[in-house]
Amino acid sequence: MTYLVKIGKSWESDGLCEHGDLVKVRVEEGIKIGEFLEVIGKAAGASVDKVKYYDEDGDKVLVSTQDQLDVVFVEFRDRKRFKVIVEKQDAVTHDQLVTNVLHEYREYLEDRSKFHFGYPYNLHYDHQEIFDVMQYSINNLGDPFIESNYGVHSRKFELDVLAFFAEMWHIPEGEYWGYVTSCGTEGNLHSILCAREMHPTGILYASKDSHYSVFKACNYYRMQYRMIDSTDSGEMDYAHLQRELAENKGVPAIVVANIGTTVKGAVDSVDSIVDKLVTTGYKEEEWYIHCDGALYALMLPFMKEFEQVDFTKKIHSMCVSGHKFLGCPMPCGVVICRKDNLKNVTQEVEYLNSVDTTIMGSRNGHAPIFLWYSLQKGGVDALKAKVKLCHANARLLFNLLKDRGVKAMLNERSTTVVFSRPPQKFVKHWQLACMGDIAHVVVMPNVTVEKIVMFVEDLVEARAGTWSPYKQEAPPVCFANQPQKDAHDAAANPHTFHSVSFKKKRSPQQLNESFNKNPVVIRSPAAPPVKVPLVNN
Numbered sequence: 195m196t197y198l199v200k201i202g203k204s205w206e207s208d209g210l211c212e213h214g215d216l217v218k219v220r221v222e223e224g225i226k227i228g229e230f231l232e233v234i235g236k237a238a239g240a241s242v243d244k245v246k247y248y249d250e251d252g253d254k255v256l257v258s259t260q261d262q263l264d265v266v267f268v269e270f271r272d273r274k275r276f277k278v279i280v281e282k283q284d285a286v287t288h289d290q291l292v293t294n295v296l297h298e299y300r301e302y303l304e305d306r307s308k309f310h311f312g313y314p315y316n317l318h319y320d321h322q323e324i325f326d327v328m329q330y331s332i333n334n335l336g337d338p339f340i341e342s343n344y345g346v347h348s349r350k351f352e353l354d355v356l357a358f359f360a361e362m363w364h365i366p367e368g369e370y371w372g373y374v375t376s377c378g379t380e381g382n383l384h385s386i387l388c389a390r391e392m393h394p395t396g397i398l399y400a401s402k403d404s405h406y407s408v409f410k411a412c413n414y415y416r417m418q419y420r421m422i423d424s425t426d427s428g429e430m431d432y433a434h435l436q437r438e439l440a441e442n443k444g445v446p447a448i449v450v451a452n453i454g455t456t457v458k459g460a461v462d463s464v465d466s467i468v469d470k471l472v473t474t475g476y477k478e479e480e481w482y483i484h485c486d487g488a489l490y491a492l493m494l495p496f497m498k499e500f501e502q503v504d505f506t507k508k509i510h511s512m513c514v515s516g517h518k519f520l521g522c523p524m525p526c527g528v529v530i531c532r533k534d535n536l537k538n539v540t541q542e543v544e545y546l547n548s549v550d551t552t553i554m555g556s557r558n559g560h561a562p563i564f565l566w567y568s569l570q571k572g573g574v575d576a577l578k579a580k581v582k583l584c585h586a587n588a589r590l591l592f593n594l595l596k597d598r599g600v601k602a603m604l605n606e607r608s609t610t611v612v613f614s615r616p617p618q619k620f621v622k623h624w625q626l627a628c629m630g631d632i633a634h635v636v637v638m639p640n641v642t643v644e645k646i647v648m649f650v651e652d653l654v655e656a657r658a659g660t661w662s663p664y665k666q667e668a669p670p671v672c673f674a675n676q677p678q679k680d681a682h683d684a685a686a687n688p689h690t691f692h693s694v695s696f697k698k699k700r701s702p703q704q705l706n707e708s709f710n711k712n713p714v715v716i717r718s719p720a721a722p723p724v725k726v727p728l729v730n731n
Contacts, residue, residue, distance in 0.1 A: 311635045311649060312626035314489045314610075316521035318640035324567050332559025336548030338373045343547045352562035358569055359528050362495050363512060365505035372530035373552050374516070374562045378488035379407035381513025381529035384553050386411040386448070388511065388531060389482040391538035393446035396482065399438060400450040401430040403458060405486060408450050417448075427605055428458030436470040447471060447481045453503055453512070454490030457629050458603070459610030459636070461490060461500075464507050478508060485512040488527070489636070490607070492519045496581040500607050510535055516565045519580070519638065526561035580639045584609040587646060588637040594650045600657070609637040613653075620656040623663040624649060 307317055336342040338352045356372045375381045382405065389396065398419040400408045412419040420438045423431040430452070439447055449471070451462040464483065471481050485491065485503055491514040494503060503509070511531035516522045536551055543550050572580075588609040595602040595613055602613040615633045616626070626633045635641070635649070655661035 306625070309624050311624045311641065311645075312621075312628075312633065314515075314518045314636040314638060316517075316519055316638040316640055318638070319521035319523075319568060321523060321564055321567060324563055327560060327563055332563070334374070334557040334559040334562065335555055336543065336546045337551045339371065340548045343545075346559070348559040348562045351566040355528060355562050355565045355569065356530065359514070359530055363491075363504040363530060365530065365532070369533055370505075370530050371533045371536055371551070372528060374557070374565065375513070375527040375529055375552075376554060376558060376561075377517075377525040378405070378486070378513055378515040378527045379410075380553050381488075381515075381527050382407045382450075382484070382486055383411050383414070384529050385484040385511035385513060385531060386417075386450075387415060387553070388535040388539055389448040389484060390415050390417055392482055392535065393448060393480075396446035396448045397442055398448040398450065399435060401428075401452060401455070401462065403428045403430075403455040403460065404450055404452055405456050405488065408486065424455075424460070427603070428452075428455040428460030429605075430462045430467070432463070432466045432470055435467065436474055439470060439474040439476065443475060447476055449481065449483050451483060451485045451503070451509070453485050453487035453494060454608065454610075456488075457610075457627070457632070457634060458612055459490070459605050459608030459634075461494070461503075461605070461607050463501060464503050464509060465501060468508050481508075483509040485509055487512055488515045489518045492577070493581050493584070493609075494607065496578045497585075497607060505530075505532070516561065519584075520565065520568050520577075521639070522561065522564045522568065524558065524561055524564070526558065526565065528565070584637050584639060584641075587641060587643060590643065591635060591637060591646045591650070594646065595653075598650060598654050600650075600653065611635045611637065616653055616656045617661075619663070620652065620661060624652070 310317060330346060332346055332348050333344060334347050334349060334352055335344055338349055338356070341347075341349060352374050355374060356370075357367070359372070360367065360370045375384070386398065386408070389398070396417070398408070398412055398417050399422055400419065401422045401424045403424040409419065409421075411417070420442075422438060423434040425431055435449075449467055451464050451467055453461055455461075464485065467483060487494070487503070491503070491512055494500065503512070505512075511529065513527055513529040516526040516528060517524065539551060541550050588604060588611055591611045592602050592604040595611070600613050602611055604611050612632050612634045615621070615628050615631050620626075621628060621633060626635070628634075637646075652661055
């Protein structure tokens with residue numbers, strides 16, 4: 195027989211906490227309060243002075259150190275209160291422990307997904323209809339256009355996904371090649387490899403706001419590169435690009451255009467890049483332009499009022515992430531290039547009965563199915579509506595921040611709202627991406643109006659030093675599920691939401707819902723406590 199002890203780690207000193215991360219502690223049968231309180235204190239980062247106990251209402255109660263615990267609050271010397279819950283449990287099997295770990299992990303994922311603001315991942319999707327394909331080992335090894343000897347693949351879905359993006363990016367059938375990648379980084383790695391093989395002595399030019407994978411590729415492939423300055427908005431400084439091109443005239447140019455920079459969401463102008471190449475005297479066969487469109491290459495085609503980026507222009511390759519705007523439970527992406535790019539990166543692989551044209555050998559065959567499903571179920575109209583919604587909600591966030599005195603920036607084609615970096619505790623809670631003294635929120639379809647309002651109220655409090663992460667979830671806002679125009683109304687009238695309050699305290703039942711699952715083993719006083727994985731207990 196064992197006891198499962200759950201102990202609060204970070205509780206407010208001015209009263210009972212509203213919500214907290216908890217630590218699981220497994221206690222041997224028969225151990226008394228007096229024997230493990232000190233160990234509990236060490237696990238929680240506190241020391242025991244005179245032990246004080248409180249009930250769930252915060253009233254002090256008398257408890258003997260020889261009593262068996264049920265649910266009490268323990269106060270340590272640093273004046274922080276820790277909730278201690280002891281549940282008597284029968285011995286469990288190893289398989290049951292594994293099941294418990296997975297259950298607890300799902301709870302953790304659910305909790306963390308509620309406060310997901312800083313990274314461009316769309317968490318609003320539903321793929322339950324195709325979950326059963328996960329029981330098969332689906333491997334798209336080899337070239338997607340050449341069937342290999344391996345029969346458990348999803349090439350048909352992959353080719354359909356490629357055809358969708360080829361049509362959207364205006365490159366005719368028969369002129370393009372591509373594949374479903376493991377992520378946007380792999381799309382950059384493949385495209386830059388093709389560029390290097392076409393121009394072995396070429397110099398790569400990319401702005402300092404480019405994704406780190408661009409410069410990683412240069413290191414992998416031992417390529418020369420020039421980091422081009424960016425404007426305050428994050429867009430490439432084309433005058434600096436022209437100066438660098440002129441300085442290296444006669445050496446082929448490999449230029450990476452950002453279709454949405456990582457931090458500020460800026461879009462580089464392919465027209466301006468081509469103009470600087472031509473003006474500097476480069477012939478078309480002396481350059482290669484790759485477009486890194488990890489996020490916006492799937493959004494920009496639905497914003498016709500802005501300059502478009504597609505293969506009607508003098509570009510050679512473009513990539514996009516599948517798990518970002520579209521939404522997918524695993525990282526993935528798509529890369530499309532002109533078929534001629536492959537001449538120097540193709541080799542026969544006899545035992546596959548296919549050719550090696552991709553970065554990876556074995557490739558995730560499930561990802562194309564999930565991408566295909568998302569594209570087919572929603573279609574172009576759904577994507578267009580989501581783009582419109584994200585832009586409206588990004589404008590709402592931007593206006594709310596400005597109204598509350600927070601300096602913010604939003605590029606006109608972007609859904610990335612940039613603002614002054616908040617305190618680190620706030621950054622961790624809302625999972626914000628930061629660089630230097632700025633942070634950002636990337637507004638994706640899962641970033642709802644009610645979450646935006648809650649975020650702004652939290653941010654204002656964090657800047658004032660009064661914020662605490664232990665709050666109730668945001669209540670529904672009346673127009674969250676109403677037609678699209680309401681989101682635009684919200685963006686234009688941010689004052690509507692300032693009266694919404696999120697200060698309600700959680701009930702004891704709610705307090706128990708979220709736990710930090712780091713197990714600590716508490717043994718008898720003779721045996722020192724050690725941390726071990728729960729499944730090994």
